[in-house]
Amino acid sequence: MSKKELHEIKQQVKEKEMAKLRRQWFKVYKELWNAAEVCRKCGISRSRFYYWKKRLDMVSSGKGKGHSRYQRLLAYSRKPKTNPRAYSPEVIKLIVRIRRRTGRGADHVWFILRDKYQVYVSVTGIYKTLRREGLIRVRKHKRKRNETYEAPKYLPGDKVQADVKYVKLADERAVRLGKAFRWVYQYTALDVATGIKFKAIYETRDSRSSVDFLTKVRLFYPFPIKVIQTDNGFEFTWRLNPGITEIHPFTLQCKLFGYEHYLIPPAYPRANSHVERTHRIDQEEVYRGRAFTSLGDLHKVNLRTLRYFNEKRPQKTKHFLPPLKFGILKFQLTKQKLNYSVLNV
Structure with a gap:
């Protein structure tokens, strides 16, 4: 039983008990025939007494459609029947469609509605709509202790995080090896200040691939790099x-x-949290539900999704701007183009 159903049952029981108490008022009134004395004895105000007396003295229609005397002593629901600020069915359908198409949260849905459809609604209202439609699953978790933490501020190139992600490839080489798929490796670098990302696909995960990737990173970014941070x-x-x-x-x-x-x-992968988060984005938006049968196709998809991430994909932490535009506006980057030619695709 849900909390809502349990609350409704409690309210019904409470209202029935209040109706019995109101019947006692009018039993006393039949004995005394003095409203002031009844109010004094029962501890209620005259306005309250006469309100329920008027309800009790209502004339029935005589066609069997009226309420019994006991039902007249039950309070009406104070819940409003209509809401003038409720979203129209068209807006609700649009919210649901965007959620199912993108799988993103209420903030992203709010941005798409405002930017693409010129529909201005609140983030809270979108969240409640998604909850009512059963599109958000509430996770139960323990409340963590509040810890004040101020993230360090970086300039472009002050810190670039790098990591490797495993990617499945079901090509002819995997078939010759008698396997359903083989692993290839996505090397990823992310500038912490701007959020600009670079990634490349390699067939091996070794020092030679890492050195080649670092060379491409140096040529890709439009600003000098000071620190490269990796795992072990x-x-x-x-x-x-x-x-x-x-x-x-x-x-x-x-x-x-x-x-x-x-x-x-x-x-301690949390120390590389920025690049780890982009790996999750790649898994959800690029690799999930897709099978790659050619290394060349994988390189093309990698280039297309990299351009989209850096130049078009809005990010909430960057005021719903893509990373490249955010870097240009906030840090006044002099070189405003990324060198995608290093991927040789």
Whole structure:
């Protein structure tokens, strides 16, 4: 039983008890025939007494359609029957359609309605509509203690986070190996200040691919880079392998380019949260429900989705602007174009 149904049952029981109490008032009134004395004895106001007396003395229509004397002592529902600020059925259908098409939250639906359809409604109203339509599942979670944290502020190039995502590829090579699919690797870099992303697909996950990716990152961004932050994977460092004492090729290439190579604490992916979040976006918007059978097609999809992410996809944290436009407006970037030619697609 839901909380709403339980509340309605409690209200019905409470109202029936109040109706019995009101009947007692009029039993006392039949004995005394003095309204002031009844009000004094029962502890109610005269206006309240006469309101219910008027309800009780209503003349029935005589056609069996009236209420019994007991039902007349039940309070009417005070719930309004109409809401002048309710959304029209057309707006509700539009909200539901956008939600099902994009799978995004109330904030994104609000932006699409305002920007594309010129429909001005509130984010809260959209959220309540989605709840009523059963399109939002409320998660139960424990309330966390409030901890004040001020995120550090960066300029473009101050910190670029890099990571690797596994991607399934069901091509002819996988068939020859007797497998349903094989893994290829999406190297991703994200500038923390602007949110501009670069990603490339590689067939191997090793130091050679990492160095090649770093070279492309250097040519792709329209501003100089100071820090590259990665996890402790063997494609970026030998930190977790004490048997190897020489410098990793990726770290060496960072020094040649004048970058500092930061390593996050082991088993702590939250330190690379920005690039990890973009991997989730790629999984939800690019890879989920799709099967790739050609490495060339995967490269083309990678380029198309990369352009869309940087130049068109609105982001709430950036005032519903795409990353490139946000960087141009906030940081006055002098070079306003990204070098997609490094992908060679």
